[in-house]
Amino acid sequence: MTKLNSKIPEGPLAQKWSLYKQNAKLVNPANKKKLDIIVVGTGLAGASAASALGELGYNVKNFCYQDSPRRAHSVAAQGGINAAKNYRNDGDSIYRLFYDMIKGGDYRAREANVYRIAEVSNDVIDHFTAMGVPFARDYGGGLDNRSFGGVQVSRTFYAKGQTGQQCLLGTYATLNRQVSKGTVTMYSRREVQDIVIVDGRARGVIVRNLITGEIERHSAHAVVLATGGYGTIYYLSTLAVNSNASAAWKAHKKGAYFANPSFVQIHPTSIPQLNDYQSKLTLMSESLRNDGRIWVPKTKNDKRHPNEIPEEERDYYLERRYPAFGNLVPRDVASRAAKERCDTGYGVGSTGLAVYLDFKDAINKQGKKAIEHKYGNLFELYHIITGIDPYVEPMRIYPAGHYTMGGLWVDYELQTTIPGLFAIGESNFSDHGANRLGASSLMQTSGDGYFILPYTISNYLADQIRIPHIPTDAPEFEEAEKVVKERIEKLLAIKGKQTATSFHKRLGRIMWDYCGMSRNEEGLKKAFGLVKELEQEFWKDLAIPGDEKNINQELEKAGRVADYFELAELMITDALNRKESCGAHFREEYQTPEGEALRNDDEYMYVAAWEYAGKSKEPTLHKEKLEYKFVEVKVRSYK
Amino acid sequence: MSKKYYSSLTKKYIMSFLGLFLMTFLLVHLSINLLLIVDDSRELFNEAAHFMGTNIFIQVFQWVLFSAFAVHILVGVILQIQNWMARPKGYARRVGAEESIFSRYMIYTGAIIFIFLVIHLADFFANKMIGDVPEITSGNLAGMEDMGLLVMEKFKMGGYVLFYVIIFLFLGFHLDHAFQSAFQSLGLNHPKYTPFIKGLGHFMAIVLTVGFISIPIIIYFFK
Amino acid sequence: MKVKLKIWRQENAEAKGSFQTYTFDKVAPEMSFLEMMDAFNTQLITEGKEPVAFDHDCREGICGACSMYINGHPHGPVSGITTCHLSMRHFKDGETITVEPWRAKAFPVIKDLIVDRSAFDQIQIAGGFISMNVGGAPEANSIPVKVKNADEAFDSSVCIGCGACVAACKNASAMLFVSAKVSQFALLPQGRVEAKERVEKMVAKMDDLGFGNCTNTYACEAECPKDISITNIARMNREFFSAKVS
Incomplete structure (x- = not known):
């Protein structure tokens, strides 16, 4: 078994990043112009990386499948972005933020990486503020904060319920500035089909122009993937419906290890599924749990209108089970608790798969106006979608697939196991362990892109200055393009009867039922077989009208679903392998008598990094042992 | 005057400045016309007309006024052509969400006013040129042109009155949108004052329209 | 059904x-x-x-x-x-x-129903940003901003760039979109530094791209899915005017 080298710098925790920066190699400005970098994705990670690298003077090519970089799904993040500013004087610090993330991630994240992201969090806020991101302010003119699940301080900066939109549009603006200067070239409506490896290093990508259907080759000295998570593997999720894992999966197949694929966060407060046609679940920000109280009726199958159920017949189960954190327990805990209530028959709504999130007390205490000021747009959104006015009647919520902690394995430099291939933001696995705390994904993506990658990629590129522009007529590009074209032809040649979406729905159902909020060995094994069967059916009976020489949205979907089958198998394999419950990964066989997650630190305190071994071959497991030198490993308790 | 030389916003400023200026002219014009109603002897009106026709300052200013009309019309036409060009293919079904119906048809109401303007000026100057204007026979203005009588005679013709009333209704439509629009184009929009400006705009449009229309109607029916 | x-x-x-x-x-x-x-x-x-x-x-x-x-x-x-x-x-x-x-x-x-909206990107590229390099930002709370301004800037910044304003306008004008971005930055002290250049460049680009002119019909505001206000257009008119005369 190869030993994974995480390249964590020596030295005390708080100085590791400074020491790294001091010793990292630099590229002089004249040489930067000669170096090309490909960045895939224009979300907060991709756009911030592309713009920061452009500012440094590199030649950046930035790709996105949307018509404009501004549409990347970071735009939909609602609640906020964390930073250890301690503006509230409530005991926050870089260490505290680091500690909360390590604990929130259930001791399955790498200490050095997490400390570093906590360290740069303050720079991120400074930068966004200077960029004109209109964060909420208090009357003195300073920035306002609110609290978020899983922590006891108020460190979350926010712009109403649209923080992600504001951060992304701010970053889109920095990206545009570089486009205007010519350092970044934007390629929109392009989807990456493969990563090109030349002499063991990532040297380019093959993309499909989604308008003309043309297959294009692009080369560079380094490739950065900022392609987000794979939550749409469940079909219904809070992600954009076109979000996909294809680029990351192609990288995996070319040699990048995939870490902890089974660590998927199920967000506790989404609008429940209302019908079978539904294509999407809409999130209701976790910040709502600051003022909303979650409950179900104390009697099973209580069909009364929520407003008619008296106080004493309501079970505020989170407050009951977790008195210290109450409604503010981390997402995994809240999600599982909701599932438990619904599975035992206390669920509400027509499907019985929902719990109440009630603002009655908050409205009585603070007034409707205050609540409207804080959550007005979310309430409105809820009203539009469900037709129910949450000022009058409690919201109905249910957990939904949301964020993938798992992703491409990266070392401290955010480099995958393929030299020259970097992965940032949600597409890597690094900072959230087995569960992500609220408002830390905006922090991580922008920290990665603005403040970390520019240093680490320069350290890599310093050795590459003598390499001229990579020619795209190299045999490796030729070969990669051939494979891409063959796959497209193969998909189009099936000419079956079922749509890609119908397969996606069925795959999603299998994954949600057996590899979702709680898992067990029997179910996972069953799911593995079901996925395999479905995949075979897919390759026999898929229907794609039209050809590849035009916009063909069905072909796009089919390619993504085809990759999801393979990733699903890896997720299941990983979930089977991890015989413990930790964070969002809950194995029913491993729980305390009270139903809480039971970790097995002796055997599973490692990152499971999977190496692709070929189609339908058992992937190889590489273990990166996690060492906790600066925090004491404890049982995660929110009681 | 393509976009290259003047930005769309500059053109809008020109439209607004001149539009507001032309509105003040209309107010002056209306107040002079009303003299015909208040003074049956037409003396006040004729005196004012005489002053307007002979005062050197007014004579010069007349050209400023003509240029204002010309530029307002020219820029308006250019803007409209650009606007048509901005949507070469229209919708099969469109339900406009414009705040006021009048805002949709400014170019058309403007064109109607322009046609009237041409007829009005041609009428006025033609009469003057040919010397077809009756003379005032008595009083201290004796010997001068009796412009008031000319107007009175015109307003005794039913067809002309109807034509005049219709034209001024269109002027009213034009002004109703124009007034607040000019303020908006000049950047003068404020939550406190804009409702007042909008109200004032409707009021002005009504005052000018009713004012102008009332004159032929009163003359036709009551004088 | x-x-x-x-x-x-x-x-x-x-x-x-x-x-x-x-x-x-x-x-x-x-x-x-x-x-x-x-x-x-x-x-x-x-x-x-x-x-x-x-x-x-x-x-x-x-x-x-x-x-x-x-x-x-x-x-x-x-x-x-x-x-x-x-x-x-x-x-x-x-x-x-x-x-x-x-x-x-x-x-x-x-x-079919897909249109090319890259014109919006081009307008933003022309000047819809604040030129601050990564690492150069001052401490966030060293720039106090009035709540009123922050709130108004937020209201302008929620534009999603869908293009409904252009689609709704009888003149296919992009004024609401452009003015929302101009306003967001004009309302914040961070954005004032480049305010003049920004509005001039963005308006010039908007004109170049063949959008129509604003005739204040306010159809854009009525159809905007994010309720962006036409007061932004007035603000841009002011900003552009003062940029031109200064």
């Missing part, structure tokens, strides 16, 4: 395109408009026909991708929402629904 769909079909940017009318009877009132289109496309695919191409992504009203002109309105007849939030309960059984792409010279149709 059964509806008649009159949809603009166009093979590609060069093709002429025309309306096609279809009957679709698998409509449920709880579907969103896009879910209805999904279901309709599934029917087309099973019939061996090409599905209708349309832009969409987040389906929660924030990415700005969806862009259908439905029954005479951008994003359909219900105000304050995007197409993805439009529910089929707002339509009657048997109704004919006309679906068209955004129409503007600056937004050419690429296929």
Whole structure:
């Protein structure tokens, strides 16, 4: 078994990043112009990386499948972005933020990486503020904060319920500035089909122009993937419906290890599924749990209108089970608790798969106006979608697939196991362990892109200055393009009867039922077989009208679903392998008598990094042992 | 005057400045016309007309006024052509969400006013040129042109009155949108004052329209 | 529920395109408009026909991708929402629904209901940013901002760049979009530094791209899914004026 080298710098925790920066190699400005970098994705990670690298003077090519970089799904993040500013004087610090993330991630994240992201969090806020991101302010003119699940301080900066939109549009603006200067070239409506490896290093990508259907080759000295998570593997999720894992999966197949694929966060407060046609679940920000109280009726199958159920017949189960954190327990805990209530028959709504999130007390205490000021747009959104006015009647919520902690394995430099291939933001696995705390994904993506990658990629590129522009007529590009074209032809040649979406729905159902909020060995094994069967059916009976020489949205979907089958198998394999419950990964066989997650630190305190071994071959497991030198490993308790 | 030389916003400023200026002219014009109603002897009106026709300052200013009309019309036409060009293919079904119906048809109401303007000026100057204007026979203005009588005679013709009333209704439509629009184009929009400006705009449009229309109607029916 | 769909079909940017009318009877009132289109496309695919191409992504009203002109309105007849939030309960059984792409010279149709909105990107590239390098920012709280300004800047900044304002305007003017970005930065001290250059460059680009002129009809505000106010346009008019005279 190869030993994974995480390249964590020596030295005390708080100085590791400074020491790294001091010793990292630099590229002089004249040489930067000669170096090309490909960045895939224009979300907060991709756009911030592309713009920061452009500012440094590199030649950046930035790709996105949307018509404009501004549409990347970071735009939909609602609640906020964390930073250890301690503006509230409530005991926050870089260490505290680091500690909360390590604990929130259930001791399955790498200490050095997490400390570093906590360290740069303050720079991120400074930068966004200077960029004109209109964060909420208090009357003195300073920035306002609110609290978020899983922590006891108020460190979350926010712009109403649209923080992600504001951060992304701010970053889109920095990206545009570089486009205007010519350092970044934007390629929109392009989807990456493969990563090109030349002499063991990532040297380019093959993309499909989604308008003309043309297959294009692009080369560079380094490739950065900022392609987000794979939550749409469940079909219904809070992600954009076109979000996909294809680029990351192609990288995996070319040699990048995939870490902890089974660590998927199920967000506790989404609008429940209302019908079978539904294509999407809409999130209701976790910040709502600051003022909303979650409950179900104390009697099973209580069909009364929520407003008619008296106080004493309501079970505020989170407050009951977790008195210290109450409604503010981390997402995994809240999600599982909701599932438990619904599975035992206390669920509400027509499907019985929902719990109440009630603002009655908050409205009585603070007034409707205050609540409207804080959550007005979310309430409105809820009203539009469900037709129910949450000022009058409690919201109905249910957990939904949301964020993938798992992703491409990266070392401290955010480099995958393929030299020259970097992965940032949600597409890597690094900072959230087995569960992500609220408002830390905006922090991580922008920290990665603005403040970390520019240093680490320069350290890599310093050795590459003598390499001229990579020619795209190299045999490796030729070969990669051939494979891409063959796959497209193969998909189009099936000419079956079922749509890609119908397969996606069925795959999603299998994954949600057996590899979702709680898992067990029997179910996972069953799911593995079901996925395999479905995949075979897919390759026999898929229907794609039209050809590849035009916009063909069905072909796009089919390619993504085809990759999801393979990733699903890896997720299941990983979930089977991890015989413990930790964070969002809950194995029913491993729980305390009270139903809480039971970790097995002796055997599973490692990152499971999977190496692709070929189609339908058992992937190889590489273990990166996690060492906790600066925090004491404890049982995660929110009681 | 393509976009290259003047930005769309500059053109809008020109439209607004001149539009507001032309509105003040209309107010002056209306107040002079009303003299015909208040003074049956037409003396006040004729005196004012005489002053307007002979005062050197007014004579010069007349050209400023003509240029204002010309530029307002020219820029308006250019803007409209650009606007048509901005949507070469229209919708099969469109339900406009414009705040006021009048805002949709400014170019058309403007064109109607322009046609009237041409007829009005041609009428006025033609009469003057040919010397077809009756003379005032008595009083201290004796010997001068009796412009008031000319107007009175015109307003005794039913067809002309109807034509005049219709034209001024269109002027009213034009002004109703124009007034607040000019303020908006000049950047003068404020939550406190804009409702007042909008109200004032409707009021002005009504005052000018009713004012102008009332004159032929009163003359036709009551004088 | 059964509806008649009159949809603009166009093979590609060069093709002429025309309306096609279809009957679709698998409509449920709880579907969103896009879910209805999904279901309709599934029917087309099973019939061996090409599905209708349309832009969409987040389906929660924030990415700005969806862009259908439905029954005479951008994003359909219900105000304050995007197409993805439009529910089929707002339509009657048997109704004919006309679906068209955004129409503007600056937004050419690429296929069916998909238009090219890169003109919006170009306007932003012309100057819709604050030129601050990474690492150069001062401590966030060293720039105090009045709550009123921060709130107003936020209200301007929620624009999703969908293009409904252009689609709605009888002149295909982009003033609401451009002014929202100009306003956001004009209202914040951070943005004042480059305010003059920004408004001049963005307006010049907007004019270059062939958008129409604003005639203050306010249709943009009425149809904007994010309720961006026309006071932004007035503010841009002021900003541009003072930039030109200073």
